[in-house]
Amino acid sequence: MRPVVIIGAGPAGLTAARVLRDNGIRDVLVLERAAAGGGLPRHCGHPGFGLFDFRRVWTGPAYAQRLIEAARGVEIMANATVTRIKPKGRIEIAAQAGLGTIEARAILIATGIREAPRSARLVSGARPWGVTTTGAFQDMVYVGAMRPFSRPIIVGTELVSFSAILTARHAGIHVLAMIEEGDRIVARRPLDLASRALLGVPILTRTRLLRINGLDRVESVEIERDGARSMLACDGVIFTGQFRPEAALVEASPLTVDERTGGPAIDSAWRCSDPHYFAAGNVLRPVEHSGWVAREGKSAAHAILKALDGGLEDIDSATTLSVEGALRYAYPQRLLWDRGGITIFSRAARAHRGVLRLTAAGETLAMRRVSALPERRLSLTVPGERLRGKRDAVIRLD
Amino acid sequence: MTERSSHSQIFDVAVIGAGVVGCAVFREFVLAGARTIILERDADFLNGASKGNSGLLHTGFDAQPGTLEAKCVSDGYRAYCEIHERLNLPLRKTGAIVIAWTDDEAGNLLAIVERARANGAEARPVSAAEIRSEVPALNDSAKAGVRVPGESVIDPWSAPLAYLLQGIANGGAAWREAEVAEGRLCEAIWSLKTGAGRTVKASVVINCAGNYGDLVEAIARPSPFRIRPRKGQFVVFDKSAAALAGPILLPVPNERTKGVVVSQTAFGNLIVGPTAEDQDERRLATVEDSALAALVAEGRRILPALARHGVTAVYAGLRPATQFKDYQIEALQKERWISVGGIRSTGLTGCLGIARHVRELYEERFGELPRPRSVKWTPVPNLAEDRPRAYQQNNRSEIVCHCELVTAAEIEAAFEDPLPVATLGGLRRRTRCMMGRCQGFYCTRRIAEIAAGRIRELPQAAAVSRKDA
Numbered sequence: 001m002r003p004v005v006i007i008g009a010g011p012a013g014l015t016a017a018r019v020l021r022d023n024g025i026r027d028v029l030v031l032e033r034a035a036a037g038g039g040l041p042r043h044c045g046h047p048g049f050g051l052f053d054f055r056r057v058w059t060g061p062a063y064a065q066r067l068i069e070a071a072r073g074v075e076i077m078a079n080a081t082v083t084r085i086k087p088k089g090r091i092e093i094a095a096q097a098g099l100g101t102i103e104a105r106a107i108l109i110a111t112g113i114r115e116a117p118r119s120a121r122l123v124s125g126a127r128p129w130g131v132t133t134t135g136a137f138q139d140m141v142y143v144g145a146m147r148p149f150s151r152p153i154i155v156g157t158e159l160v161s162f163s164a165i166l167t168a169r170h171a172g173i174h175v176l177a178m179i180e181e182g183d184r185i186v187a188r189r190p191l192d193l194a195s196r197a198l199l200g201v202p203i204l205t206r207t208r209l210l211r212i213n214g215l216d217r218v219e220s221v222e223i224e225r226d227g228a229r230s231m232l233a234c235d236g237v238i239f240t241g242q243f244r245p246e247a248a249l250v251e252a253s254p255l256t257v258d259e260r261t262g263g264p265a266i267d268s269a270w271r272c273s274d275p276h277y278f279a280a281g282n283v284l285r286p287v288e289h290s291g292w293v294a295r296e297g298k299s300a301a302h303a304i305l306k307a308l309d310g311g312l313e314d315i316d317s318a319t320t321l322s323v324e325g326a327l328r329y330a331y332p333q334r335l336l337w338d339r340g341g342i343t344i345f346s347r348a349a350r351a352h353r354g355v356l357r358l359t360a361a362g363e364t365l366a367m368r369r370v371s372a373l374p375e376r377r378l379s380l381t382v383p384g385e386r387l388r389g390k391r392d393a394v395i396r397l398d
Numbered sequence: 399m400t401e402r403s404s405h406s407q408i409f410d411v412a413v414i415g416a417g418v419v420g421c422a423v424f425r426e427f428v429l430a431g432a433r434t435i436i437l438e439r440d441a442d443f444l445n446g447a448s449k450g451n452s453g454l455l456h457t458g459f460d461a462q463p464g465t466l467e468a469k470c471v472s473d474g475y476r477a478y479c480e481i482h483e484r485l486n487l488p489l490r491k492t493g494a495i496v497i498a499w500t501d502d503e504a505g506n507l508l509a510i511v512e513r514a515r516a517n518g519a520e521a522r523p524v525s526a527a528e529i530r531s532e533v534p535a536l537n538d539s540a541k542a543g544v545r546v547p548g549e550s551v552i553d554p555w556s557a558p559l560a561y562l563l564q565g566i567a568n569g570g571a572a573w574r575e576a577e578v579a580e581g582r583l584c585e586a587i588w589s590l591k592t593g594a595g596r597t598v599k600a601s602v603v604i605n606c607a608g609n610y611g612d613l614v615e616a617i618a619r620p621s622p623f624r625i626r627p628r629k630g631q632f633v634v635f636d637k638s639a640a641a642l643a644g645p646i647l648l649p650v651p652n653e654r655t656k657g658v659v660v661s662q663t664a665f666g667n668l669i670v671g672p673t674a675e676d677q678d679e680r681r682l683a684t685v686e687d688s689a690l691a692a693l694v695a696e697g698r699r700i701l702p703a704l705a706r707h708g709v710t711a712v713y714a715g716l717r718p719a720t721q722f723k724d725y726q727i728e729a730l731q732k733e734r735w736i737s738v739g740g741i742r743s744t745g746l747t748g749c750l751g752i753a754r755h756v757r758e759l760y761e762e763r764f765g766e767l768p769r770p771r772s773v774k775w776t777p778v779p780n781l782a783e784d785r786p787r788a789y790q791q792n793n794r795s796e797i798v799c800h801c802e803l804v805t806a807a808e809i810e811a812a813f814e815d816p817l818p819v820a821t822l823g824g825l826r827r828r829t830r831c832m833m834g835r836c837q838g839f840y841c842t843r844r845i846a847e848i849a850a851g852r853i854r855e856l857p858q859a860a861a862v863s864r865k866d867a
Contacts (some may be wrong), residue, residue, distance in 0.1 A: 033800050034840075079796050081789070081803065085662060094803070117837035119634075119711045122690040126682055127713070129822055129855035132842060139843040146846060146857035215682060216821075216855055244708070248801070251638035251707075259706055279684035 003103040004304055005091065006030045007082050007249070010039020011290040012281025013110035013235035014067040015053070015297035016304070017074040023305050028074050029102070031093060033081040038064025039112060041290050043135060045142030046166045052291020061077045061142070063290065085109075085253035089276030097317075106278060106304045110248065110263060110297060113282035115288055117162070117211075117243035125211040130236040134164045137238050141171040152236030153221060154178040154201070155209055157185035159375060160287075161240035165199050176234050179207040179223060184351075186241070186374050243286035250283070260329035261285035267318050267334035268384075269307075270300040275315045278304055285329055285347075288377070313338040319360065319387040325396035326352045326372070333392065339384040344395055346380070348372035352397060356380050360393040372397060409433045409571070410767075411760070412590055412600035414578050414614050417448035418558040418605035418749045419741050425561040426753035427604075428570035431768040435598055436562070436570065439577030439592070439610070439664065441854075442824035443817070444558050447745065449609045449827060450630065450683060450715015452591040452672060453663050455489065456747040457548035459519035460496075460510065461650060465724045466755070468517055471744050471863045473751030480551070481750075485560040487553060488664050488782035494549035494646035495529055497540050497700075503650040504541040510650070511544055521546045535703045539638055539817045549646050553664040553782050554746050555827040559817075561749075562779040566816045567776045573598075574820065583734060590617075601765055604736045604756060609680040609718045611726075611739040618735040622727045627716040628742065629683050630672025633693045636835050639668040639707035647700060656743070658696050665802065665830060665862040666783035670697035676719070683714035710801075710835045717742045727752065730761040767791075779808060781830050798848065801834020809848050822855045 003025055006013045009032035020028045030037065041049050044060030054066060068076070069258065075132050084092040090103050115133040120359055130149050132140075140146040152396045154164050157180040170174045178201050180186065185203060204225055211222040213231075245263035256273035258265040264272045264279045271278055279301035281293040289295075306312045318334040321344065330346035344358065356378055357367040366382040380395065387393065409432075413424045416438035424436040440446070455478055458471035482489050499506035507523055514521035524545045529536060566572055577593035579601065590598045605613035622824035639663045649657035657675040663669055668695045690712050698704045720726060720740035725748070729736045736756055741748060761767060780787060788805045789797050795807040812819040812828040819825045822832075831845055832838040838845075846856040 033797060035796050061400070070515050080799065083803075094789050094794075094797070096794060096796070098794075099790055114836045114839045117839060119837055120709045120835075122685075122687045122709065122712065123693070124685060124687045126684050133837075133839045135839045136842040139840075140846065140857060144843040144847060144857075146843065148842075148857040211684075246836075248636065248638060257706075305529055 002027055002102065003308060004027050004105040004106045004108065005102055006108045007091070008032065008039070008110035008281070008283075009037030009076050009078075010112050010281065011041065011067060011111060011294040012112075012297035012300070013039070013108065014071045015294040016108055016110065016280060016301040017239055018071040019298050019301035020072050020304065021071065025305070025308070026292045028075040028289055030071070030074060031080045031082055032076055032078045035078055037068050037076045040135065043139040043142055044163060045138070045170060046163065047303050049290055052289065053294040067294070071390065082249055085249050085255065085277070087254055087274055105276070106307055107276060108304065109250065109272070109277060109279040109283055111246045111279045111283045113243045113287055114246050115239065116244060118237070118239055121239065121242070123212060124208060128212070128214035128216055128217050128219075131212060132236070132238055134160050134167070134238060134240045137164060138167050141167050147157070147171050147173060149218070149236030150174065151176050151234050152238050153232065153234050154238045154240055156180065156240035156242065157187055157203065158241035158297060159187040162187060164238050164240050165201050169199060174200045176232065177201065178203045179209060180205045181208050182206070209237070242324060243282070244281045245285065247283055258331065258333050259331065260323055261331055265333035266331060267315065268336045268339045269312055269331045271301040271303070271312070271315060274309075283329045284331055319390045319393045322392065322394050323396070324394055325398050326350070326354065327397045328396045335382070335384065337384050337388040341381050342384050343379050343381045346395060346397070347376070348374060348378065348397055350374055354398050356395070356397050358382055358393055358395050360387065360390040365393065370397070400449060407599055408587060409435045409598065409600040410436060411435075411602050411604060412588065412598055413604045415607035415610070416443040416562065416572065417446050417563055417606065418444065418745045419738055419752055419781060420606070421558040421561040421565070422749035422753040423494050423604055423606055423756055424570055424572070425565040425737065426757045427767070428565040428568045429770070429773055430757055431770045433505070434565065434570045435600065436565070436572045437576040437592060437598065438574045439593065441575055442819065442821040443473045443562055443574065444555060444827065445821070445823065447716055447718050448558060449555070449823065450632070450713050451554050451746050452632070452659055452661065452669060453552060453811045454646060454659070454661060455552045455553040455744070456744055457519035457545050457546060458517050458744075458747070459514035459521050460656070461517055461744070462723065463513060463516040466727060467725050467748065470509050470725065470748040470751035470755055472518060472825070473754060473802040474748045475548070477750035477754065478557070478747070484777070485564065486780055486790040487557050487560055487775035488552040488780065488785055490549050490662070490664060490782070490784055491548065491860070492645050492662060493545065493547040494648050495524065495533070496544040496546065496648045496650060496782045497529065498542050498650050499540060501541060506650050507542055507544050514544070514546065519546065533644055533647070535701050536647070537700055538700055551646070551662055551664050552746070553710070556778050556781055557746065558749070559828065560776070563778060563817060564774070564776045567774045572817070578614060578617065586734060588734060589711065599698055602734045602736065602740060602760065608741070609716050611718055611737075615737055615739065618730065618733045619847070623720040623739050625680070625720055626676050626678070627680055628719040629675040629677055629714055629716055631685050631689045631693065631714040632671030632712065633668050633690055633697065633709055634663070634713070635668040635670070635704060635707050636710045637666045640666050642701045642703055643668060650803055658693065660697060664782040665833070668692070672715070680716065683716045685712045685714050708835065711833060711837065725752070727759070729763045731763045734764070779811065797836060799831040801836050802830040804829050804831040806848055809845060812816055813849070813852055818852070820853065822853050825849070825853060
């Protein structure tokens with residue numbers, strides 16, 4: 001039996017592996033289904049990685065390389081797909097050598113995230129080549145040195161959408177327009193404003209993609225802006241953002257899934273509903289930057305260390321959190337009573353100014369005024385002591 | 399056969415159209431010893447009506463008794479059960495339940511059971527309690543139902559592919575990008591001019607042109623049937639949802655359509671569909687957001703827990719409907735022509751029965767076919783969840799598509815002779831790559847690399863150089 005197995009060699013998994021190694025845990029195994037470790041940053045060739053966890057700025061591939069080097073000594077098995085999560089720390093894998101079962105005292109799920117493709121958005125029209133997501137687009141451009149189209153439009157204005165613009169520029173691809181259904185762009189960070197000004201891509205807000213046309217390749221799209229319909233000739237559509245956890249494994253397992261986050265529900269020690277399993281990184285919720293994700297991997301690793309020593313709190317001594325009001329989601333979904341200060345992270349569904357409040361049995365346990373945006377993380381800290389004995393609590397934004 | 403083989407340019411039979419029906423007819427004639435060629439207008443086979451169906455093998459329990467369709471579906475069902483193992487094709491006998499949601503519908507169930515009996519299919523009434531115990535996730539307002547144990551789930555693309563490949567392995571010829579633009583019958587030999595400028599000579603032509611059936615028919619005679627494609631849209635839910643439906647869940651059919659079906663697929667997903675919308679367009683089947691949203695809503699009505707599961711894919715297919723309800727199959731002796739038209743929704747099941755029926759018509763009108771001494775069986779790669787998959791083998795190649803667990807070797811194999819895949823749609827249907835929940839998010843680049851210029855749509859490497867940056 002392994003002490004720890006980590007599913008996914010991205011920023012969360014590799015950082016956790018490094019921390020476990022640094023704390024003397026031998027025989028940690030990282031399972032990676034792709035041909036190499038590094039996770040999604042491998043596909044993103046422009047700078048913007050590493051600041052948060054390494055205090056340096058690298059491109060995605062350079063950052064991924066650093067994560068792998070930092071975890072040196074830990075066994076990373078690439079081309080190994082976990083096919084099933086079973087109770088009590090048993091997983092089935094399809095490795096290159098063959099099928100197998102692995103047992104571990106603790107298993108960390110760090111399977112990351114993906115964007116919502118066209119199909120999940122139920123967009124009308126034909127289904128030609130040239131419709132893609134930012135992730136696939138970046139992989140084609142940066143890793144494959146491919147130019148899948150030359151005049152695409154971008155759907156969405158999240159942070160990743162601006163990353164798609166940078167990628168297009170790298171490949172000499174002319175983005176015709178960026179469209180956004182809302183009144184304003186979703187991303188609100190200096191980088192985005194700069195790239196907006198620098199890159200000269202028209203951003204059309206209050207604009208909806210109605211239809212994709214083209215038999216073999218995209219030929220045009222029909223859009224609706226302020227009620228007026230028009231056709232835009234283009235040869236590609238990049239659907240950006242609307243991330244969702246890559247949690248198919250969890251969905252097919254006995255572990256509890258939080259319908260709001262789309263990922264496994266965890267307690268404030270990163271544990272899933274079966275205490276053999278932990279989860280960290282973007283599989284927990286859409287979406288955080290790689291540095292934040294790495295920090296979660298580190299924190300989860302420390303929780304695992306404590307669990308291996310038998311020092312983790314009883315999984316049932318916890319308050320179950322539910323979410324109300326203008327919030328989209330909040331986690332951890334279970335708050336342990338013996339944990340000292342517990343920080344609950346949440347996000348609003350849309351721009352909203354108001355009060356973020358944690359209550360239990362009518363009593364307010366913590367509150368603060370927030371100015372929420374869909375891409376802004378909201379945090380609220382509560383002393384674990386104040387939760388003791390309370391089975392249920394509610395976090396809400398009004 | 400030997401005598402005719404010397405006239406190497408003249409085929410006994412030319413089949414126009416390589417959809418499910420054409421492929422099955424092609425196989426039937428090749429295996430019966432006829433020199434046979436199949437002509438497909440598109441760059442890939444199975445690229446029309448056959449690419450967008452529900453993937454079900456029907457018992458024919460609900461067919462109009464006495465019709466040609468009822469006979470062909472019933473024969474086709476039995477034929478598939480006989481040959482599927484030798485072609486390595488899946489057969490999941492999930493059974494189906496026809497569900498009555500209203501008292502009116504419940505009143506029709508007895509007629510459904512009686513019709514099934516007339517069609518020789520097993521069917522029996524089931525109570526709401528029985529349905530609930532079998533499908534716990536079902537909306538609890540079901541009134542009653544009819545259980546049809548023989549209804550099954552198959553792989554809708556590998557089956558016709560297997561028919562086509564077996565036909566080729568046994569000496570049949572197959573041309574793509576060979577649209578039959580015109581034809582002339584002269585001294586009992588048809589000369590068919592294909593779009594690519596090649597001419598095919600054959601003594602009998604079989605029209606299996608699907609959505610183009612009436613246009614092709616006009617080569618021989620004014621078409622007695624008119625094709626008005628009927629579009630069917632589908633929504634595919636993720637594999638996590640498949641367990642919600644055990645058996646295939648069918649509504650009580652109405653006059654025009656069998657209604658929206660909820661079913662597992664051979665690949666372990668869950669589909670909801672089809673819609674039924676008549677249109678003039680023969681080639682392009684678009685999806686429409688309102689129809690897709692209605693299918694999602696209908697799926698969630700039938701299985702409320704579907705609300706927790708994401709949509710993996712959407713697709714639409716065109717069924718070659720005519721002004722008639724039954725199949726339009728006819729052998730014209732003088733014209734040396736057999737029409738196989740209007741196979742509007744049961745083609746996947748019916749095709750093997752249709753093929754036998756067409757061969758019998760041929761032999762009645764144009765003489766017995768010699769039976770070859772031996773038949774080669776050519777098993778196809780398995781894509782179904784319930785049979786061994788390539789990714790499970792020892793020392794496999796890398797998994798490229800992680801959602802559908804497709805290996806690099808499977809993708810590479812799709813490019814091999816005798817039927818190298820030519821389009822992205824063809825590659826997807828042959829291997830299932832990019833068909834899963836991420837729809838290419840993780841795998842598009844790698845697939846493009848493996849395809850390496852062999853699929854027109856996919857980009858090639860090295861188009862972006864450092865200099866561009």
